[in-house]
Amino acid sequence: MTSSISIKWDNPEKTILRYTFHGNWNWDDYLAELTIGRKMMAEVEHTVCILNDMTAMGMLPPNFISTARNVITSRPKNTGLAIFLTTNTFFKAMYRVLSRLLEEVPTRYVLVTTEEEAYQKINDWLDEQSTSSEN
Numbered sequence: 001m002t003s004s005i006s007i008k009w010d011n012p013e014k015t016i017l018r019y020t021f022h023g024n025w026n027w028d029d030y031l032a033e034l035t036i037g038r039k040m041m042a043e044v045e046h047t048v049c050i051l052n053d054m055t056a057m058g059m060l061p062p063n064f065i066s067t068a069r070n071v072i073t074s075r076p077k078n079t080g081l082a083i084f085l086t087t088n089t090f091f092k093a094m095y096r097v098l099s100r101l102l103e104e105v106p107t108r109y110v111l112v113t114t115e116e117e118a119y120q121k122i123n124d125w126l127d128e129q130s131t132s133s134e135n
Contacts, residue, residue, distance in 0.1 A: 003029045003032065003033060004021065004022045004023050004024065004025035004026070004029050005019055005020065005021050005022070005025055005029050005030055005033045006019070006020045006022070006033070007019050007020075007033045007036055007037050007040070008020075009040070010051055014040075014044050014046075014048065015046065015047070015048060015049060015080075015126060016048070016049050016050075016051055016122060017037055017040060017041065017048050017049070017050055017051070018050075018051045018053060019033060019037065019050065019051070019052050019053065020053045020056070021052070021053065021054045021056065021057040022056050022057070023056070023057070023058040024057075024058035024059050024061075025057065025058070025061060026061045027061050027063070027067055030061075034071065037050075038076055041076050041078055041079070042076065044078070045078075046078065047078050047079070047080040047126075047129060048076075048078055048079060048080055049080040049081045049082065049083070049122045049125065049126065050079065050080075050081075050082040050083065051083045051085060051118055051122065052082065052083060052084045052085060052086075053085045053115075053118075054084060054085060054086035054088060054091060055085055055086060055087065055115075057086065057088060057091070059090075060090060060091060060094065064094050065094060065097055065098060065101070068094075068098060069098070069101065069102060072098075072102060072104070072105070072109065073102070079108075080122075080125060080126070080129070081108060081109075081110060081121065081122055081125040081126075082108060082109045082110070083109075083110050083111075083112055083118045083121060083122060084109065084110070084111045084112070085112055085113070085114075085115060085118045086111070086113070087113050092111060095109075095111050
């Protein structure tokens with residue numbers, strides 16, 4: 001059986017790691033891919049932004065808030081901006097709840113509805129980080 005989540009570097013510079021969610025997914029699938037993704041991130045010495053492409057996602061798995069909270073609070077130090085790309089109404093509602101529970105969610109985990117907007121946010125964030133590290 002194949003996983004309902006795939007992961008790959010989204011650019012040759014390895015500054016964007018893309019998780020793509022297909023249909024209904026579960027925490028076992030996600031946590032297995034997350035382990036792989038975090039190993040990939042450990043192989044580079046720079047910041048890595050995360051693009052969670054949830055445009056083809058089905059339903060969210062149970063216990064979304066508590067498990068998402070654990071994932072967010074255990075992120076690697078080289079995690080940059082994380083993007084949730086989705087138009088799923090229920091996910092948007094869960095995102096609003098997470099935003100109230102964890103103060104870093106609104107600034108470090110951004111919700112967008114188009115791929116163009118996702119790349120714009122990531123590129124702006126990466127540009128801002130490189131500018132601030134030069135000063």
